[in-house]
Amino acid sequence: MVGITRGEDPPAGGSPALVVDHLTKRFGERLAFEDVSFTVAPGEVFGFLGPNGAGKTTTVRALGTLIAPTSGSASVAGIPLTSNNGPEIRQRIAIMPENPGLYKRLTVAENLQLFAGLYGQRNPGPRIAEALESVNLTARARDLCGNLSKGLRQRVGLARALLNEPAVMFLDEPTSGLDPVAAHEVLDLINGLRQRGVTVFLTTHRLDEAERLCDRVAILNTTLRSVGRPDELRERLFSRSLVVETLAPLPAPDAIFGSTTGVESWRPEGPSSYVLTVDDPRNMAPHVTRALVSAGADVVSITESQHSLEDVYLQLIDDDPEAAAR
Amino acid sequence: MKFSVGRMTAVLRKELREYRRSPFIIGTMAVLPLVFLVEPLVIIFRIGPTVGAAAVDKAVGSTFLLLLIAPALLPAVIAAYSVVGEREQGTLEPLLTTPLRREELLLGKALGVVVPAVGMGYILFAVIQLCARLFASNALVVSALGQGPHIIAEVLFAPLLAGWSIWVGIGISARASDVRVAQQLGTLSSLPPLAVVALVSFDVFTPSVTLAVVFAVILLIADIVLFRIVSALFDRERLITGAGAQKAPAGGGDVIPPGAVRRIPRVGGSDDRRGHP
The missing domain is CATH 3.40.50.300 (P-loop containing nucleotide triphosphate hydrolases)
Known part of the structure; x- marks a missing residue:
């Protein structure tokens, strides 16, 4: 229903x-x-x-x-x-x-x-x-x-x-x-x-x-x-996420992000950039920063990932062959 | 919401303003009557001072018939443009988004054509009368032109013949998809009433008051019936979408055959479908 x-x-x-x-x-x-x-x-x-x-x-x-x-x-x-x-x-x-x-x-x-x-x-x-x-x-x-x-x-x-x-x-x-x-x-x-x-x-x-x-x-x-x-x-369409950028690639990102409470999953996005799926990006940013600093990483930026209405639109329409045909 | 004279008048005023701003329309309206002015004048001026009353009456009668051609032919082209022209310049849809009823639109358009066409017919009639009084060499011509039945016939038939041309023209315009086709058909369809004029000219019928009354009644009934038919032909949806029921709507773009429709998975709870399981 x-x-x-x-x-x-x-x-x-x-x-x-x-x-x-x-x-x-x-x-x-x-x-x-x-x-x-x-x-x-x-x-x-x-x-x-x-x-x-x-x-x-x-x-x-x-x-x-x-x-x-x-x-x-x-x-x-x-x-x-x-x-x-x-x-x-x-x-x-x-x-x-x-x-x-x-x-x-x-x-x-x-x-x-x-x-x-x-x-x-x-x-x-x-x-x-x-x-x-x-x-x-x-x-x-x-x-x-x-x-x-x-x-x-x-x-x-x-x-x-x-x-x-x-x-x-x-x-x-x-x-x-x-x-x-x-x-x-x-x-x-x-x-x-x-x-x-x-x-x-x-x-x-x-x-x-x-x-x-x-x-x-x-x-x-x-x-x-x-x-x-x-x-x-x-x-509704996009999971909430943080985009982390470090000065150099992390040697063991799985160990860092996997041990940080609140990080549901992560994926690399570029050589020294990572997208973390989190429940509450605003509150999670300080925790992630501390975990990275503790692991000796040089943090360049941590930002909440932004999706525009265009992303929403494309997400809804792009998979639709009818729309693609037009 | 009932028929509104105010809305009909707004359409009429717009039509007259557009004519005024269009030299081409004014030009074509003026040239055609001039053509129909020349022959009656020649007929009248060629009547010598010694020609008898019967011959004068016959010549003047044919002059009147010629004068009726102008109000019958003039409106055809303009009426045929009326609806398809609005569609072509993209002004029909905004008009139809207002409370304007189709009868108000059609009558406003028709009056916008009948006013200049009949006006031009009456002006021609007045010019002939004036020229006859000033230059005719036979005094019988002036009295024949001033006969009551002749004047009544002119006053009566000009709007009735124009009415035929206008309703047929608007009817064609409401169904046509091309201005040129509509105008060609509109001109052709204005000819049937003129066939009667031709038959009188060729002495197949003898002009008489009875014939005039019968013909006027037939034309009046035809005008009313045509108005009703044209109103029924005015299909708002067809005019807006620019296509019959089987075609895709203009602006709505391509439409998808029902079998081809595939729903993409809905975002969880995202549909505003009140009461829909």
């Missing part, structure tokens, strides 16, 4: 912004995603990771009522996901696709006026001004969107997504194709959304930005592989 553990629960606080329960989408005989379940709390930044073709965008489209799931159920912004509820759900969410899809012959302000009208706003001027200000585009309001750089277009897309003050914002690869400076600006804007209490559902390939921004991440590869906080995933 695979049960939910507290670590996978969304942070407490109000009814969930998203509840996804065994959701599946097939296109005829082909499977886009299968049996996906998770919950996202209000105000949470939730990362949705996975390789190309894993079903991330299709999941967003299903939750955004653009396509109908084949089976399973969900509620979005507190509204059950049914075909009849489509307009109500879309009124309370915003989706920014990978390509912001702006009308290039219209100005920034005209693009936003269109969408404010579609959200039923009768006097959209102040709302548009506020959205533009939040993405630092007030000065470009009269520019044609066709004349903007890709980074600026992404910002217009974000401003558009802010127009209806959404309860849940879906951002699909928001930094895709952006240079590092533009990507950094977009990430800062997403961080700003978190501070405003907006629930953000972020699909991305960029693990560094997921690690930096997301409260929790889900890793999808047609089926859901894992959900949790990045540090939890690291702990």
Whole structure:
């Protein structure tokens, strides 16, 4: 039985912004995603990771009522996901696709006026001004969107997504194709959304930005592989370890590490470097240092081994032939 | 959430703004009517001062028929671009992520085409009237052009013919995957109503008030039925994924046949699968 553990629960606080329960989408005989379940709390930044073709965008489209799931159920912004509820759900969410899809012959302000009208706003001027200000585009309001750089277009897309003050914002690869400076600006804007209490559902390939921004991440590869906080995933996947580096190779490392209480196992990693599996790296570091010094070793460094979200991702995906095939 | 005139108007306003910013659309809209202006003017100016009332009536009648070609042909190309064009420039998905209903989108798009097309038809009609009053050598021409039935027919048929072209064009656009194909088919499909015009011109039918009323009613019913058919054809999922049910979704990338799916071992207790054994 695979049960939910507290670590996978969304942070407490109000009814969930998203509840996804065994959701599946097939296109005829082909499977886009299968049996996906998770919950996202209000105000949470939730990362949705996975390789190309894993079903991330299709999941967003299903939750955004653009396509109908084949089976399973969900509620979005507190509204059950049914075909009849489509307009109500879309009124309370915003989706920014990978390509912001702006009308290039219209100005920034005209693009936003269109969408404010579609959200039923009768006097959209102040709302548009506020959205533009939040993405630092007030000065470009009269520019044609066709004349903007890709980074600026992404910002217009974000401003558009802010127009209806959404309860849940879906951002699909928001930094895709952006240079590092533009990507950094977009990430800062997403961080700003978190501070405003907006629930953000972020699909991305960029693990560094997921690690930096997301409260929790889900890793999808047609089926859901894992959900949790990045540090939890690291702990689950990788044993805790210390990396020891000495000035010269140890003559009898097995004798030293084997006699040190708390070291579960060890392996060499280079001529004078060793990885020790321990239960509590922080408390074990002084013990290991003393044992090494007693044995006459010159210790260069003892550090806790760090695993990034990328390590977690690769660990989950690399062994998967489906992912390798894509 | 009910039909919203506000959302439909937002789409209409966007369409008109886009036309205004596109010299190509304005140019093609202007050139075609000019072509249909020349022949009626030539017909009217060639009527000599001694030509009798019956001959004048016949000539003026054919002038009216020619004037109806413009509102029937003009919208076809633009309507055929309406949905597939949005898809091609990547703006359809953001539109569909809003509360916009398909009927609101379709009517907004249709009005965006009908306004310039019918407007252009009426302008042509006004120009012909003005030129006849200023330059026609036969006074009967002016009175024939000013006859109530003629004016009513022009006012009535211009939007009805445009409606046919627009709904057929949008219907093709909602199913087509290529703008060029949609526009070719859209133009061809605007021709059937014009066949009636041609039959009248070739004296197969004699124009009469009864014929006009019957034809107008048929067109009105056809426009309403076409609107319903086009609404049904507007498949949000197909338009977004860019493929039929058997194809993979755009952006969703390759999908895996069910038999090929292999789960990798889950990390201990890592699945958020509420209540799942």
